[in-house]
Amino acid sequence: MYDISLIHSEYKDKLITEDFAANLVKSNYRMNFGLGTGCSVYLDRALAKRIQQDELLRGLEIQTEIAIRNDYLETYKINAPVDRVRFYSSHFFNQDRVMQQNGNCWYVPILFNEENLYWGLEGNTFDICAFQVAPMDKYGNFNFGPINADLHGIIKNSKIVIVEVNEKMPIALGYESHINISDINYIIEGENPDLATIEHKSATEDDKRISEFIVSQIGNNATVQLGVGALPNCVGRMLADSDIKEIGAHSEMLVDAYMDLYNAGILTNNKRTDKGLSVYTFAGGSKELYDFIDDNPICCSAPVDYVNNPANIAKIDNFMSINGCIGIDLYGQVCSESVGFRNVSGTGGQLDFVQGAFRSKGGKSFICCHSTRKLKNGQKVSLIHPTLPPGSIVTTPRAAVNYVVTEYGAVNLKGKSTWQRAEMLISIAHPDFRAELIKEAEKMGIWRNTSKITY
Incomplete structure (x- = not known):
């Protein structure tokens, strides 16, 4: 005693x-x-x-x-x-x-x-x-x-x-x-400082279009992992406004969107292996999110070697993993960490969840990417590249990538050849860059003039 x-x-x-x-x-x-x-x-x-x-x-x-x-x-x-x-x-x-x-x-x-x-x-x-x-x-x-x-x-x-x-x-x-x-x-x-909060940027129109493609792929009884940033949070809030039922949470990061899903009566965790529990390994967001976590028995904090273990993720049916990236090339290689040689983020758990979600019965993994971005000088560049720019870090290798989503659509790269991947990725690139991407793919020897896709 x-x-x-x-x-x-x-x-x-x-x-x-x-x-x-x-x-x-x-x-x-x-x-x-x-x-x-x-x-x-x-x-x-x-x-x-x-x-x-x-x-x-x-x-x-x-x-x-x-x-x-x-x-x-x-x-x-x-x-x-x-x-x-x-x-x-x-x-x-x-x-x-x-x-x-x-x-x-x-x-x-x-x-x-x-x-x-x-x-x-x-x-x-x-x-x-x-x-x-x-x-x-x-x-x-x-x-x-x-x-x-x-x-x-x-x-x-x-x-x-x-x-x-x-x-x-x-x-x-x-x-x-x-x-x-x-x-x-x-x-x-000490003086008991306030916990730091994270303010997510407001969703853009492109974020909303990407989110619509993803939400259309999610049905009742799914368990959802949301990554960091405006786009995954937009997906969560769009789910909260949908008629989808019985959603579960199993995520590296617990964000405000899960609280929105709970308040909408959609996040129940009733169909999860860990029934009734929203499982996460760290949380970051608003003060309201921290208040929501406080002494709340439906929120389950757990070590990362449990939460992010691909084998554990794979055991959860209908697992939907949603993450963003900085760019992707025509081979399907995903960069989520660097802009050229400048490190802007970390690997985190993206690869953990990409692999685990695909192995889940009924599961899917989505890598979200805007088709373009504007440079400081106002120039618009494609974020679907022929090959990743020098210095880019491959976060998710091409063999692991499942769905890629831009504001122009969603494509599933699993099991596709290099020329099929090139065609599919060009089909969801910004229209202004598709002809140029086709020329580069021809030079690379991964595309021929036998495209089955009409642009």
Whole structure:
């Protein structure tokens, strides 16, 4: 039988100030500042002060994941030289992109479903990890809030574990969604900052046309995974306005669209393997979404090696995976991470869900892409390329791609030859670029003048 007085005594013994925590850091330490809405605030702030005051502190490495923040890391804002502190991210987000452009942030390529395994490998362990949690419950547990992902893998492979208590952190129910005080080295209390929110851009007319194609492919009893951005959220909201019934949620990221589906009476999870549960590994969105998660038994936070495991996804009938991309070539290779040599996003779980959804009985995977984009000089360029531009990262290989959708239609590339793929992708390219794409495909030897498609 547990003794609550002993738990509170242990809490007091482990309670430290943020300055004490910063003084634990030594030169050449490798640190993880957590992920998503749980990224370190207190240690980050105190360590920034210490770096400015201690010229001998050098060679620091700080890693984050899906850093959902209102501002940059304080340890970055002090503009310390790269030989003193450098940053890494396995999920490039808004701030990471700017930090990279300024020469002080590097991407860590991952497959999200296996990321828990990375941090135990030689050279990948952490000296310190620090992240925000909800206040301790009477059993000595600290809830992670809207983040789970690979947090236990980080904790397991960190020499010092520090939790930063935030009274505004919602309680996210689920599987392995907490840490016990016995597994913690230190606790910091602070001013309890508001959780950072994500404002998704409004859907464009092209987003709506793409969403209409996808929604027409989704029927009753489907389980839906929505990716990040305006387009997947547009799909979710369009589903909420439809007459489709009995939708389930199993998603890497829980976004506001799922709350819309629930409020519309469509998200029930009644036909899922995990009946009644909206399963996710991290959440990001509005304050209303965080309030929706708080102590809500239908929201199930779980580790990424469960949520994103393609074998687990495949066991769910009628699984519909919806993700965006930056561009695609006539071979069907999908780039969702870079514009040329500039890294703008991460692999995340796109490939996990593309593979899992296709193996699901009745399942489908959709890669969504606008047919064009405008450059800063006003020039319109095709996002369906003959070959991906130099520097482009292949996020989803051509063999894995199922449906590709633009505002001009949807095509299924599975089982199609290279010339069939070229024809099909050109048929959903912007009309202004189709003739040019045909010429390039002829040069590449993947298209002949035997097209069965009328343009």
